[in-house]
Amino acid sequence: MTEKTRAREEGLHRSDNRRQELMAAAAHLFNQRGYDATSMRDIAREAGMLAGSMYYHFSSKEDLIVATYEEGKRLISTAVLEAIDGVEDPWERLTQAAVAHMNTLFGGNNFSILLCADISRTAPTLRSRLIEIRDSYDKLFMDLIEDLPLAEDMDKGLLRLNLLGSLNWSTSWYRPGGQTPAQIGAFFVKVMRDGLS
Amino acid sequence: MTEKTRAREEGLHRSDNRRQELMAAAAHLFNQRGYDATSMRDIAREAGMLAGSMYYHFSSKEDLIVATYEEGKRLISTAVLEAIDGVEDPWERLTQAAVAHMNTLFGGNNFSILLCADISRTAPTLRSRLIEIRDSYDKLFMDLIEDLPLAEDMDKGLLRLNLLGSLNWSTSWYRPGGQTPAQIGAFFVKVMRDGLS
DNA sequence: GGTCCTAACAAACAGTTGTTATAATGCCTG
DNA sequence: CAGGCATTATAACAACTGTTTGTTAGGACC
Incomplete structure (x- = not known):
């Protein structure tokens, strides 16, 4: 409650955490296998969601790469x-x-x-x-x-x-x-x- | 004729030329786009043949990469x-x-x-x-x-x-x-x- | 309490991937 | 001319790709 409220006041949503988690998972896999050999499904799995769901946070794989x-x-x-x-x-x-x-x-x-x-x-x-x-x-x-x-x-x-x-x-x-x-x-x-x- | 014969005597077949051509095409594309982003079809096209035909000369993409x-x-x-x-x-x-x-x-x-x-x-x-x-x-x-x-x-x-x-x-x-x-x-x-x- | 936003799932899309099996070609030799 | 071998084409395969769509559950806000 209060935590949520504070987060909201700072302009942070829950999605900002998940966004960071996705980026961490992506960075980890990008380092291990490179951009091409890392699929959106691989990243999603490591972050505990499904591939399609990532498109709520990043509008394309390229954008995710650039963000990391x-x-x-x-x-x-x-x-x-x-x-x-x-x-x-x-x-x-x-x-x-x-x-x-x-x-x-x-x-x-x-x-x-x-x-x-x-x-x-x-x-x-x-x-x-x-x-x-x-x-x-x-x-x-x-x-x-x-x-x-x-x-x-x-x-x-x-x-x-x-x-x-x-x-x-x-x-x-x-x-x-x-x-x-x-x-x-x-x-x-x-x-x-x-x-x- | 004589050229072919000489080649044959040296253990060279026509396939050795094509093999070299395939390697040249592969190396060119590997440099340009990397291994993953270069498909067997891309290489075959550049060498003037079809993807399936390459498997007469190289038994896998990995072998082709190693050869180049x-x-x-x-x-x-x-x-x-x-x-x-x-x-x-x-x-x-x-x-x-x-x-x-x-x-x-x-x-x-x-x-x-x-x-x-x-x-x-x-x-x-x-x-x-x-x-x-x-x-x-x-x-x-x-x-x-x-x-x-x-x-x-x-x-x-x-x-x-x-x-x-x-x-x-x-x-x-x-x-x-x-x-x-x-x-x-x-x-x-x-x-x-x-x-x- | 109705409405909107957030966040995610589920399923499918069309296209591409490496690879394989089979068939057709064409050249060299006998 | 016939047979055989070297080389290529054809077509299909299963798996995987990034992305899109429709839907759903849960809070937040008026």
Whole structure:
């Protein structure tokens, strides 16, 4: 009663909970099998409803995909921004960003890791929506690299792709047990800064 | 006549040509849309035959996928081995390998680039077959990095993942017009060697 | 108490999927 | 010319796809 009322006052309906549950189920399956191999029925089953019922919450599979992707961007953006807040040294900022990036990816949240999946093979209409979301996240790293004290002619766009490539590729090989995600992130930045020789 | 005869003597049938054509069509579509979104009918149409007829050449879609993947590994392995042949300096060997890697990926061959697709979301039985193939290619780079003059406690496995991550991730963003694939490959190795500061 | 909104079920839609069995073609050899 | 084999076409299969529709139960609100 009172709970319902409070929820209502905050503009939340019961459907917002179920919506979140659907997104969680979807993100989980998307990570496990990919977008194509995950059917609406699979997602619905994991969330405890039937496929048709999902269309009350999401008007299409594409919209559901975009919603999970956007949630992933929201979570990882927040984490990175918090991590660099107050840090002054440009290299330290990049390091902390990479660490937060990795910690978020492998911290158990099923959403952010979706941002690291290759989307170049998805359907064009979906792809363009996802690209826009990810670009807005990548911009964070672009700014961090822009602030580094580098030679004038250094290709900073290529540097960003260099680092994000290493970091994101980790989603295809990382398994718990060895180096922690934070160590891996810091290591990649350190190698980029200091080199090996 | 004589051509046919010679082909026959070498154990080649007409089907070997068609098999290659099917693999080429498959690789092209796999790159464009991914494995799941590419149907056997799509591949057959591009090769000028009907879906059912493909099963004379490949006993399943999975086998066709594995065949294209393996062909990709064969091509890029050959290119890298040729590139480092005779080169002595360890860093130069790694550089030449990275350059050959990139040149092969973006050199118009539709097979090798398949090796850079994330396969962690494919069906388990297929995945294990693909992993085996790619591992045998990655080993080339493992050896190259093993030969670098590095500190004793340096994690060389992580270095390989660092470099291959950057290189392979390029398949998700590279477009002709800017730096050439060769320049990108050499740049990533140079950054790893010398750092930025 | 009647009305509307929320949320879900149940069933079906038309189209696509990988795959198979069978039949037809066409070329090479004898 | 005949026989056989290599290669393709044809047609169908069961299962699955995203989505739509009609319906229903339960609260909330006037």
